[in-house]
Amino acid sequence: MAIAQQSSESYRLVSLRGGLGAVPGIRCSGIAAGIKKRKSDLAVIDLGADHVCASVITTNDVKAAPLLVSEEHIAKRGNAIRAIVANSGCANACTGQRGLDDARATARDAAQLLGIEASQVLVASTGVIGVPLPMELVGKGLERAVRALADGTEAALSAAEAIMTTDHVPKLEAYAFYDDGSKERRVVGGIAKGSGMIAPNLATMLAFVATDAACSRASLNAALKEAVEDTFNMISVDGDMSTNDCVYALARPGTGEATPGLRAALHAVCRELAIDMAKDGEGASKRLTVHVTGARDRAQARAVARAIVNSSLVKTALYGEDPNWGRIIAAAGSANAGLVEDAWSIALAGQPWVSRGAVEVMSEFEAHSHLEEKSIEIGVDLGVGEAEATAWGCDLSLEYVRINAHYRT
Amino acid sequence: MAIAQQSSESYRLVSLRGGLGAVPGIRCSGIAAGIKKRKSDLAVIDLGADHVCASVITTNDVKAAPLLVSEEHIAKRGNAIRAIVANSGCANACTGQRGLDDARATARDAAQLLGIEASQVLVASTGVIGVPLPMELVGKGLERAVRALADGTEAALSAAEAIMTTDHVPKLEAYAFYDDGSKERRVVGGIAKGSGMIAPNLATMLAFVATDAACSRASLNAALKEAVEDTFNMISVDGDMSTNDCVYALARPGTGEATPGLRAALHAVCRELAIDMAKDGEGASKRLTVHVTGARDRAQARAVARAIVNSSLVKTALYGEDPNWGRIIAAAGSANAGLVEDAWSIALAGQPWVSRGAVEVMSEFEAHSHLEEKSIEIGVDLGVGEAEATAWGCDLSLEYVRINAHYRT
Numbered sequence: 001m002a003i004a005q006q007s008s009e010s011y012r013l014v015s016l017r018g019g020l021g022a023v024p025g026i027r028c029s030g031i032a033a034g035i036k037k038r039k040s041d042l043a044v045i046d047l048g049a050d051h052v053c054a055s056v057i058t059t060n061d062v063k064a065a066p067l068l069v070s071e072e073h074i075a076k077r078g079n080a081i082r083a084i085v086a087n088s089g090c091a092n093a094c095t096g097q098r099g100l101d102d103a104r105a106t107a108r109d110a111a112q113l114l115g116i117e118a119s120q121v122l123v124a125s126t127g128v129i130g131v132p133l134p135m136e137l138v139g140k141g142l143e144r145a146v147r148a149l150a151d152g153t154e155a156a157l158s159a160a161e162a163i164m165t166t167d168h169v170p171k172l173e174a175y176a177f178y179d180d181g182s183k184e185r186r187v188v189g190g191i192a193k194g195s196g197m198i199a200p201n202l203a204t205m206l207a208f209v210a211t212d213a214a215c216s217r218a219s220l221n222a223a224l225k226e227a228v229e230d231t232f233n234m235i236s237v238d239g240d241m242s243t244n245d246c247v248y249a250l251a252r253p254g255t256g257e258a259t260p261g262l263r264a265a266l267h268a269v270c271r272e273l274a275i276d277m278a279k280d281g282e283g284a285s286k287r288l289t290v291h292v293t294g295a296r297d298r299a300q301a302r303a304v305a306r307a308i309v310n311s312s313l314v315k316t317a318l319y320g321e322d323p324n325w326g327r328i329i330a331a332a333g334s335a336n337a338g339l340v341e342d343a344w345s346i347a348l349a350g351q352p353w354v355s356r357g358a359v360e361v362m363s364e365f366e367a368h369s370h371l372e373e374k375s376i377e378i379g380v381d382l383g384v385g386e387a388e389a390t391a392w393g394c395d396l397s398l399e400y401v402r403i404n405a406h407y408r409t
Numbered sequence: 410m411a412i413a414q415q416s417s418e419s420y421r422l423v424s425l426r427g428g429l430g431a432v433p434g435i436r437c438s439g440i441a442a443g444i445k446k447r448k449s450d451l452a453v454i455d456l457g458a459d460h461v462c463a464s465v466i467t468t469n470d471v472k473a474a475p476l477l478v479s480e481e482h483i484a485k486r487g488n489a490i491r492a493i494v495a496n497s498g499c500a501n502a503c504t505g506q507r508g509l510d511d512a513r514a515t516a517r518d519a520a521q522l523l524g525i526e527a528s529q530v531l532v533a534s535t536g537v538i539g540v541p542l543p544m545e546l547v548g549k550g551l552e553r554a555v556r557a558l559a560d561g562t563e564a565a566l567s568a569a570e571a572i573m574t575t576d577h578v579p580k581l582e583a584y585a586f587y588d589d590g591s592k593e594r595r596v597v598g599g600i601a602k603g604s605g606m607i608a609p610n611l612a613t614m615l616a617f618v619a620t621d622a623a624c625s626r627a628s629l630n631a632a633l634k635e636a637v638e639d640t641f642n643m644i645s646v647d648g649d650m651s652t653n654d655c656v657y658a659l660a661r662p663g664t665g666e667a668t669p670g671l672r673a674a675l676h677a678v679c680r681e682l683a684i685d686m687a688k689d690g691e692g693a694s695k696r697l698t699v700h701v702t703g704a705r706d707r708a709q710a711r712a713v714a715r716a717i718v719n720s721s722l723v724k725t726a727l728y729g730e731d732p733n734w735g736r737i738i739a740a741a742g743s744a745n746a747g748l749v750e751d752a753w754s755i756a757l758a759g760q761p762w763v764s765r766g767a768v769e770v771m772s773e774f775e776a777h778s779h780l781e782e783k784s785i786e787i788g789v790d791l792g793v794g795e796a797e798a799t800a801w802g803c804d805l806s807l808e809y810v811r812i813n814a815h816y817r818t
Contacts, residue, residue, distance in 0.1 A: 062742030062750070094738055094767040096751065129735020130767060241743040312721075326538020329503055333471030334650040341471070342505065358503040358539055398807050 010180040011261030013268055016187065019172025020045060021156030023189040024212045028155040029148035030162030033141025035089035035127075035134055042138065043086045043159035043191075044145040045208060046114060050080035051250035052217035053122070054224040056232075058245035065092045065099035066123040067246055069107065073119045078217055079253055082120040084208055085110045085142065086163050088193070091204065092125040092133050093243040102133045109139050113146040126165055126193060126204040126244050160191040163206055167193050168280050173272035177213075177261035186213035188265040192273040195280045204242040205232060205277065209269055213262045214254030223258045223266055224249045231270040234306060234391040235278045274392060278309075281394030286318055287375045288393040294344075294381040300337040301389035304380060307335035309393030318376060319395035323367035325354050332380060343383030349373070356383065419589040420670030422677055425596065428581025429454060430565030432598040433621045437564040438557035439571030442550025444498035444536075444543055451547065452495045452568035452600075453554040454617060455523060459489035460659035461626035462531070463633040465641075467654035474501045474508030475532040476655055478516060482528045487626055488662055491529040493617055494519045494551065495572050497602070500613065501534040501542050502652040511542045518548055522555040535574055535602060535613040535653050569600040572615055576602050577689050582681035586622075586670035595622035597674040601682040604689045613651040614641060614686065618678055622671045623663030632667045632675050633658045640679040643715060643800040644687045683801060687718075690803030695727055696784045697802040703753075703790040709746040710798035713789060716744035718802030727785060728804040732776035734763050741789060752792030758782070765792065 016022045025048040033042040053074050057067050074081070085106055092099045107121040114121075125133070149155070153172075160170035174189035194205030215223075228247055249266065251258070258266070279287050290308045295301035308314055311331035317324040325346050333339050346354040349370040353362045370376070425431045434457040442451040462483050466476050483490070494515055501508050516530040523530075534542070558564070562581075569579035583598035603614030624632075637656055658675065660667070667675070688696050699717045704710035717723055720740035726733040734755050742748050755763040758779040762771045779785070 059745060060739065060742040061745060061748035062738060091735070094735055096766050128733070129739055130763070130769070131735075243739045243742060324537070326500070326503055326540075330469065330471060330538055330652045333469040333652060336468060336470060339470035354539070357505050360539070 011259070011264055012178040013261070013265055014176040016174040016176055016189070018153035018174050018189065019156040019160060019191045020189045020208065020210060021151060021153040021172070022174035023187045023210050025049060026189070026210055027149040027151050028159035029145045029150065030158030030160070031141060031145045031148055033087070033145070034137045035087055040158065040162040041087055041089045042141040042145050043162035044110065044142070044149060045084040045159060046149050047082050047210060047250060050082060050253060051210065052215070052220055052253050053078045053081040054217065054221040054249045056224060056228045056247045058242055060241055060243050062094065062243045064125060064244040065095055065103040066125045067244065069100060069103040070122040070124065070246070073107065073122060077117070077119045080120055081122060081250060082116045083110060083114055084122045084124065084248065086124040086206060086208070087133070087138065088163050088165050089127040090125060090131055090133050091127045091129045091244050093129045095130070095132050098132055102135055105135060106133070106138055106142070109142050110146070113142060122248055124206050124244070124246055126163060126206055129243060156189070156191060160193070163191070163193040165193065165204070167195055169276070171273055171276040171280070173269045173276065175265040175268045177265040179259045179261040186211060186262065188213070188262065188269045190269045190273055192277065194277040204244040206244070207232065207247040207270070207273055209247070209266065210250040211262060211266070212252060213259070214252035215258040215262060216255055219256070219258045220249055220251050223263045227267040227270040230267065231274040234302065234389065235274050235309070235393065278392035278394055284394030285397050285399070286395040288318060288395065289375070289377045290391045290393070291377065291379045291388065292382065293379065293388040294383045294385060295387040295389070296338065296382070296385040297387045298389060300382065301387045303335040303337040304332045304339070304382065305389045305391035307331050308378065308380065309391040312396055315393065315396035318371065319397050321368060321371040323364055323371055325360070328378060328380065339382065340384050345381045345383065347379035347381070349377055350379070420668070420673055421587045422670070422674055423585040425583040425585055425598070427562035427598065428565045428569060428583050428600045429598045429617065429619060430560060430562040430581070431583035432596045432619050434458060435598070435619055436558040436560050437568035438554045438559065439567035439569070440550060440554045440557055442496070442554070443546040444496055449567065449571040450496055450498045451550040451554050452571035453519065453551070453558060454493040454568060455558050456491050456619060456659060459491060459662055460619065461624070461629055461662050462487045462490040463626065463630040463658045465633060465637045465656045467651055469650055469652050469654070471503065471652045473534060473653040474504055474512040475534045476653065478509060478512040479531040479533065479655070482516065482531060486526070486528045489529055490531060490659060491525045492519060492523055493531045493533065493657065495533040495615060495617070496542070496547065497572050497574050498536040499534060499540055499542050500536045500538045500653050502538045504539065504541050507541055511544055514544060515542070515547055515551070518551050519555070522551060531657055533615050533653070533655055535572060535615055538652060565598070565600060569602070572600070572602040574602060574613070576604055580682055580685040580689070582678045582685065584674040584677045586674040588668045588670040595620060595671065597622070597671065597678045599678045599682055601686065603686045613653040615653070616641065616656040616679070616682055618657070618675065619659040620671060620675070621661060622668070623661035624667040624671060625664055628666045629658055629660050632672045636676040636679040639676065640683040643711065643798065644683050644718070644802065687801035687803055693803030694806050695804040697727060697804065698784070698786045699800045699802070700786065700788045700797065701791065702788065702797040703792045703794060704796040704798070705747065705791070705794040706796045707798060709791065710796045712744040712746040713741045713748070713791065714798045714800035716740050717787065717789065718800040721805055724802065724805035727780065728806050730777060730780040732773055732780055734769070737787060737789065748791065749793050754790045754792065756788035756790070758786055759788070
């Protein structure tokens with residue numbers, strides 16, 4: 001099942017197929033409960049045992065009911081989470097007291113079916129805002145979803161499909177890891193939904209990542225926060241902005257720190273899921289990777305990389321295959337991260353494009369031919385330090401507008 | 410020539426046609442110098458006498474050469490500015506030392522033709538970044554532009570046309586004002602270019618506003634900053650982000666404060682020019698006005714109003730005439746301005762749409778019928794205070810992407 005290998009001094013990573021389905025002990029399902037017309041819309045993840053839980057949720061002032069209820073459950077039982085229920089088609093956001101009641105009832109129903117307590121269940125929703133969950137459909141759907149629980153790739157794929165909204169493909173990623181000197185194989189796997197939009201504000205991102213390795217809850221939280229900063233937050237200019245954004249990570253309860261292998265595998269799964277989202281940008285026809293080097297510090301590198309992948313003028317130029325490097329450097333400058341004149345240079349597809357002092361060193365013909373590729377790599381060296389960061393995005397296409405002008409569920 | 414009237418306790422405003430051409434003593438011209446193919450691209454404004462100058466320029470780390478040279482001239486001769494030269498088709502940004510030399514040479518050439526000093530000339534550019542100004546064309550063009558200088562509406566219109574890029578219409582606004590108890594008629598007039606984009610980052614905005622009234626330079630600066638905050642900055646989420654953005658205001662030299670009438674007329678001209686830009690959004694099919702009330706303070710009101718007009722999901726929903734108020738409140742929440750749950754309400758076209766506690770009080774049919782209009786007014790009451798703010802925007806259309814994918818000059 002191994003499809004790629006990476007190694008370092010202190011651990012070994014092996015890329016796997018199957019997402020959450022690659023994690024021993026985890027069962028998944030995804031079914032069509034009728035919340036959406038004719039599409040699967042309800043996923044259940046049964047962790048099979050108590051897990052410690054780490055979370056990163058939206059910074060939006062408006063937080064959907066499922067986020068609030070899940071945070072309550074994590075506060076109460078964050079060392080003994082057992083299951084996740086997630087639906088698409090309805091965000092259960094801006095739904096007031098009824099929304100909270102519905103989110104709690106969903107957790108209660110799932111808990112009853114699984115023989116656990118309601119506070120051991122996390123709930124998540126994505127879809128239209130301001131509409132209540134159709135609870136009769138959710139209740140009946142949960143019964144079928146729990147009966148359908150299974151281990152392996154197929155089941156994880158069903159769960160990943162059931163949380164899709166405007167996504168074109170389900171998103172599953174997994175890595176096995178071996179810590180230094182250890183022959184013990186552990187796995188981190190995850191599923192996610194979301195797409196790298198225009199300036200990806202307000203497209204809900206859900207990600208559920210779990211491992212059969214053990215560590216303390218505090219250590220898992222620290223590892224997740226670090227990973228999110230470099231991955232999910234690098235496909236969005238404003239971090240987590242939708243009312244429903246959440247990333248939950250689950251590990252077996254332990255007292256020790258997350259090992260280097262676990263941290264690296266968690267990071268790798270988050271990075272692959274983030275890239276999956278960037279590639280699946282709504283209506284996107286091209287994928288963009290921006291690698292910023294030579295920055296004063298990580299904060300500057302991140303700010304510049306994100307400003308470029310999120311500039312609508314860079315994104316439309318990319319769609320038009322227009323070698324307009326001025327838009328790239330103007331976007332970089334707009335980050336107000338302290339760009340120094342005559343110090344920066346730009347590369348395209350690994351080749352020097354504009355050297356220091358704004359000297360164009362690549363012909364327009366060659367630049368255009370690189371831009372005809374489906375996957376575009378832009379490098380920006382700020383020439384002032386050693387820090388770097390990578391951001392992922394996509395072009396802004398006619399298709400994006402078509403999708404979002406008439407998006408309903 | 411008066412087309413509208415407004416009055417208050419301490420001054421009277423009269424809306425005029427003609428923009429800068431309505432200001433006594435000012436001559437304008439706009440000609441085709443050949444910087445662009447077959448379109449006018451070079452404007453000269455001759456103020457006819459020394460003026461005090463106030464400026465608000467981009468906060469982008471990358472500042473175009475003409476901005477830097479103009480700031481030098483304002484530092485040196487800010488009480489005796491005599492002319493402005495502005496071109497479209499080339500931004501003269503990221504052009505290094507050569508760009509600075511070219512901007513200085515432009516000012517020098519214009520000064521020679523007008524019989525003034527180079528440091529009394531402001532220069533401004535808009536267009537493609539990273540390309541040097543074609544100085545031979547600029548030099549020859551300046552001779553023709555100076556010969557073409559004239560007073561009145563037609564000449565101001567020519568100047569406004571010569572600074573257009575993706576603009577569909579030239580932008581000219583003017584107000585006469587009479588201070589309380591005074592029969593003295595003074596005029597504030599201006600021209601501008603720019604369009605209210607997606608999240609209007611990086612679309613250059615130029616605005617030149619002048620008056621035949623006198624005041625101190627410090628007072629003019631204070632009045633301009635206040636006006637820009639409520640007007641030009643309310644059509645853009647990140648304030649001034651392009652490499653070339655600038656607003657210059659010019660008044661007759663005086664020692665006193667700007668009168669209430671002058672301040673109000675300056676504010677009105679800036680507001681009308683800003684609305685002109687929002688209406689002329691690239692490819693826009695609808696105009697959006699967002700009025701936020703009941704805010705804790707002005708900062709909160711501004712932040713929420715700007716977040717809504719700049720949300721690409723709100724803008725695409727508007728294009729699709731989709732009554733999706735969830736996107737509006739999610740955008741409001743994304744401003745992180747402290748939205749309080751169950752306190753907010755939304756109005757559409759002046760009618761209650763969603764009342765406190767997220768209760769939809771307007772039928773979807775009625776909401777949709779309001780959204781079919783060309784001009785959409787959304788009111789958001791935050792329910793926590795007395796402060797308010799207005800922001801202007803437009804929808805995000807298929808046409809926007811088409812324009813920006815292949816924009817060259």
